[in-house]
Amino acid sequence: MIDTHTHVIGPNRDRYPLRPRSLSGEWYLEAPHSAEELLGCMDAAGVQQAILVQAVGAYTFDNDYAADAAAAHPTRFASACCIDPVADAAADTLRYWVSDREMHGVRIFSVGRDASFRIDDPRTFPVWEQALALDVAVIVTVLSDQLEGLRTMLRRFPTLRVSLDHCAFPDTAAPAPLFALADEPNLFCKVSSVVLESAGKEPESFVETLTARFGAERVMWGSDFSQTHDRSYLELVALAQRAFGTLSDAQREQCFEATPRTLWPALARAEPA
Numbered sequence: 001m002i003d004t005h006t007h008v009i010g011p012n013r014d015r016y017p018l019r020p021r022s023l024s025g026e027w028y029l030e031a032p033h034s035a036e037e038l039l040g041c042m043d044a045a046g047v048q049q050a051i052l053v054q055a056v057g058a059y060t061f062d063n064d065y066a067a068d069a070a071a072a073h074p075t076r077f078a079s080a081c082c083i084d085p086v087a088d089a090a091a092d093t094l095r096y097w098v099s100d101r102e103m104h105g106v107r108i109f110s111v112g113r114d115a116s117f118r119i120d121d122p123r124t125f126p127v128w129e130q131a132l133a134l135d136v137a138v139i140v141t142v143l144s145d146q147l148e149g150l151r152t153m154l155r156r157f158p159t160l161r162v163s164l165d166h167c168a169f170p171d172t173a174a175p176a177p178l179f180a181l182a183d184e185p186n187l188f189c190k191v192s193s194v195v196l197e198s199a200g201k202e203p204e205s206f207v208e209t210l211t212a213r214f215g216a217e218r219v220m221w222g223s224d225f226s227q228t229h230d231r232s233y234l235e236l237v238a239l240a241q242r243a244f245g246t247l248s249d250a251q252r253e254q255c256f257e258a259t260p261r262t263l264w265p266a267l268a269r270a271e272p273a
């Protein structure tokens with residue numbers, strides 16, 4: 001089982017100072033988990049590997065801890081940076097984090113009142129082009145109102161692997177805007193604990209429908225731990241197992257392991273014993 005969406009916080013605040021961005025509370029103070037603490041949670045829950053996604057709320061664009069933590073545990077973690085895609089020399093910044101710091105993806109974050117761009121802003125094109133040249137996945141964090149802009153980017157970069165964080169926080173009772181993108185073959189849906197909770201008492205119904213639309217080869221799970229910390233990691237894993245539990249064995253294996261490795265080949269190369 002692979003967790004495609006985790007956030008970790010460095011215990012040494014001098015080495016890894018917080019650079020908070022006002023987004024979704026102070027989870028990084030309320031329930032901070034280091035990479036080593038996350039590994040302990042994963043071992044207890046039977047999760048083999050995870051993606052360390054840059055914690056924008058805690059560190060904004062300082063990716064040092066995620067990069068260092070993944071480098072320290074290369075058989076268990078791969079990491080994804082987050083940069084300002086409209087900043088000067090943004091493409092060079094991405095090259096640094098991928099080539100010099102061995103991160104394996106980039107998160108393009110366009111959520112919040114202070115978002116300075118929309119996902120299809122032409123100023124972001126050099127970053128998308130650099131991701132394609134570096135052969136790394138792009139993680140898109142947007143709300144549903146930007147899905148048509150995302151479609152524009154998927155068609156502009158049809159060979160780029162693109163993961164949609166939290167499925168764009170859909171209205172799970174009326175997910176038509178999300179499902180409308182099912183015909184874009186390079187889009188992968190990340191079903192997080194946030195999405196499963198929004199689906200109410202029967203998250204398996206949403207997962208079944210999503211998988212039927214996109215195919216298991218484009219659906220995966222992410223806990224959102226430790227930003228989501230209203231319950232233990234073990235309980236978040238149990239929620240995922242229940243939500244995906246009505247799929248076939250082959251579909252579950254695809255969503256929990258094979259799909260993540262499609263986006264993150266480093267995990268396939270460094271699979272733990």
